[in-house]
Amino acid sequence: MDTTLLVIQGLNGLQLGLLLFLVASGLTLVFGILDFVNLAHGSLYMVGAFICASLTFYFDSFLIALVVSLPLIGIFGYLFEIVVARKLYERDHLDHVLGTFGAILVIDTVAHIIWGANGISVPLPDYLEGQVSLTSDIQIPVFRLLIIAAGLASAALLFWMVNYTRLGMLIRAGASNRTMVSALGVDIKTLFSLVFAMGAVLAGLAGMLIAPITEASLGMGNNIIITAFVVIIVGGIGSMKGAFIAAxxxxxxxxxxxxxLDDIFALFMSSEAAENSAPAISSMLIYLLMASVLYFKPAGLFPPKVR
Amino acid sequence: MRNILGKGLSSWGMMVLLLIVPLIFYYTGNAFYLDLATRLVILAIAAVGLNFVLGFGGLISFGHAAFLGLGAYAVGIPAYHEIYGGWDALASTNGFFHFGLAIGVGALFALVTGAISLKVKGVHFIMITMAFAQMIYYLVMSIEEYGGDDGLVIDMRSEFPLISLDDPIQFFLIAFASLALIMWLVHRMVNSRFGMVLRGSKGNESRMISIGYPTYRYRLVAYVISGAICGYAGALLGNFTAFISPEMMDWSRSGNLMFMVILGGVATIFGPVWGAIAFIVLEEILSGFTVYWHLPFGLMLVLVVMFSRGGISSLLRGKEDK
Incomplete structure (x- = not known):
């Protein structure tokens, strides 16, 4: 196993982890504060990618499109909260699941009608297309570095906001005692809408960042949402720190x-057997991790202290 | 509404119609409707299996499509090797082996995943069942020998003595008889001591624990039974479509099963069958209007959840708690 590949794949893993964190943080934020299970969170990720793809062609610039798309997806999340989610807070989780499952079908189909069945690939400007040499033989695409930087910056911003601002204080207070916060005169409804919109922006940002690498496509949200669930289960549902580390x-x-994995398997089995079994096992790896974490710590690695 | 959807004469009438109407359609030259009814009956079996844990046990599983898929692959993979060689010991061309394997695999997967996921409750349980189902989805997708995400055509249906699954009438009758038998079994189980404990743990778990019942074990057994039922339904489904693919286990399929159970009437014996009928009829009518039939279907789902009085949960409590 050569170190060059290991470093590059390690950075790819870091990039995937940060994107997962952007999706999972919104999910865990909304669940921790609103006690609301939002299956449609992945659809926000998808819609973000599609909006950004369309705007990239409109403005002819990926970066401008990204900046314009962020408030748009926030507004979309805000409206979704007011129209659908708000009505379901008082219900139990089964209603959340069924209602947002219906919402996924609606959003996905509307996206299908607007953007078509085929994915849209997003072109990058030239200055983001190149490679950066880290050492003499390790080269990293600029855009992947940008994703890592953007992911880390959003994570830092989120931590700062939750821990050191008045809004963050209200959010934490709302998470531990909703009734008390509203009794103290805080407009809890607006606070909830803001939290929801913030989750939408984070998920949308992840979708926009991944779109130039994969493409904006219909199934993308439904694929990532389950992985995001695994992240917040492993991290402890409702815990921001847990979501970051688990992601x-x-x-x-x-x-x-x-x-x-095939190289590792080849150490103790025939290379043919390794080549056949490695894809199967590696596709199950994170679920096996989740199962073993749950077996020892059913509440996740970092269960939130107050619930 | 609950009385109509629950039990009583109308439900018995529905079962009789479900048996007779497709046959009438078939003999009057509309073979398509018999196929539709067969699919309906198979989905109803799976919905009955899901209702056993969701309705009577209060365990909201969002991963039951995995059991269906596992059951279908338990037919497809042996059939593949029987024709293309490899596992000569399994090349028995025997339906009992296929169906036994499907039931066994469904039960085993339920045992392993249930043992872990039943340690947690509520929203954790929903997400974990989803995640485990997705694990099987990706597992099947990554095995290229069996078609990966392109799926696998089953060239030869399971074979039984005296009956032939290639005959649509016989297939329908087998499926219908299976449904009736499984509904009867579920009815017996729900009203047995075991079922009482299961329903008791849904109603008030701490009370059940304090009078000495190991609720975890009861739930696990119920989950395994449910997995076995859905594995069986999967074996039927694989034989019916003669084509299996990971898409059968997509989590929207699990959502559809939940839709059937919940809108049909949770914790009733006939409810899941009503739900399956409602789903197939809706799908058939809506997809006749537009290829985008998920849009009205999803809208309906959202609206029902938002505006049904007291939410779906009032339906979830079922009639016996009233």
Missing amino acids: LIIGVIDTLGRAF
Whole structure:
């Protein structure tokens, strides 16, 4: 196993982990504060990618499109909260699941009608297309570095906001005692809408960042949402710190598993058997991780202290 | 509404119609409707299996499509090897082996995943069952020998003595008889001591624990039974479509099963069958209007959840708690 590949795949894993964190943080934020299970969170990720793809062609610039798309997806999340989600807070989780499952069908079909069945690939400007040499033989695409930087910056911003601002204080207070916060005169409804919109922006940002690498496509949201669930289950549902650490662990394990598992298996079985079994095992790796974490710590690695 | 959808004469009448109407259609030259009814009956079996844990046990599983898929692959993979060689020991061309394997695999997967996921409750349980189902989805997708995400055509249906699954009438009758038998079994189980404990743990778990019942074990057994039923339904489904693919286990399929169970009337014996009928009829009518039939279907789902009085949960409590 050569170190060059290991470093590159490690960075890819870091990138996947940060994108997962952007999706999972919104999910865990909304669940921790609103006690609301939003299956349609993945659809926000998808819609973000599609809006950004369309605007990239409109403005002829990916970066401008990204900046314009962020408030748009926030507004979309805000409206979704007011129209659908708000009515379901008082219900139990089964209603959340069924209602947002219906919402996924609606959003996906509307996206299908607007953007068509085929994915849209997003062109990058030239200055983001190049490679950066880290050492003499390790080269990393600029855009992947940008994703990592953007992911880390959003994570830092989120931590700062939740821990050191008045809004963050209200959010934390709302998470531990909703009734008390509203009794103290805080407009809890607006606070909830803001939290929801923030989750939408984070998920949308992840979708926009991944779109130039994969493409904006219909199934993308439904694929990532389950992985995001795995992240917040492993991290402890409602815990931001847990989501961050679990997202990085899962991103790295998933990427490295896909890249190196056949080499590892080849150490103790025939290379043919390794080649056949490695894809199967590596696709299950993160779920096996989830199962073993749950077996020992049913509440996840970092269960939130107050609920 | 609950009385109509629950039990009583109308439900018995529905079962009789479900048996007779497709046959009438078939003999009057509309073979398509018999196929539709067969699919309906198979989905109803799976919905009955899901209702056993969701309705009577209060365990909201969002991963039951995995059991269906596993059951279908338990037919497809042996059939593949029987024709193309490899596992000569399994090349028995025997339906009992296929169906036994489907039931066994469904039960085993339920045992392993249930043992872990039943340690947690509520929203954790929903997400974990989803995640485990997705694990099987990706597992099947990554095995290229069996078609990967392109799926696998089953060239030869399971073979039984005296009956032929290639004959649509016989297939329908087998499926219908299976449904009736499984509904009867579920009815017996729900009203047995075991079922009482299961329903008791849904109603008030701490009370059940304090009077000495190991609720975890009861739930696990119920989950395994449910997995076995859905594995069986999967074996039927694989034989019916003669084509299997990971798409059968997509989590929207699990959502559809939940839709059938919940809108049909949770914790009733006939409810899932009503739900399956409602789903197939809706799908058939809506997809006749537009290829985008998920849009009205999803809208309806959202609206029902938002505006049904007291939410779906009032339906979830079922009639016996009233």
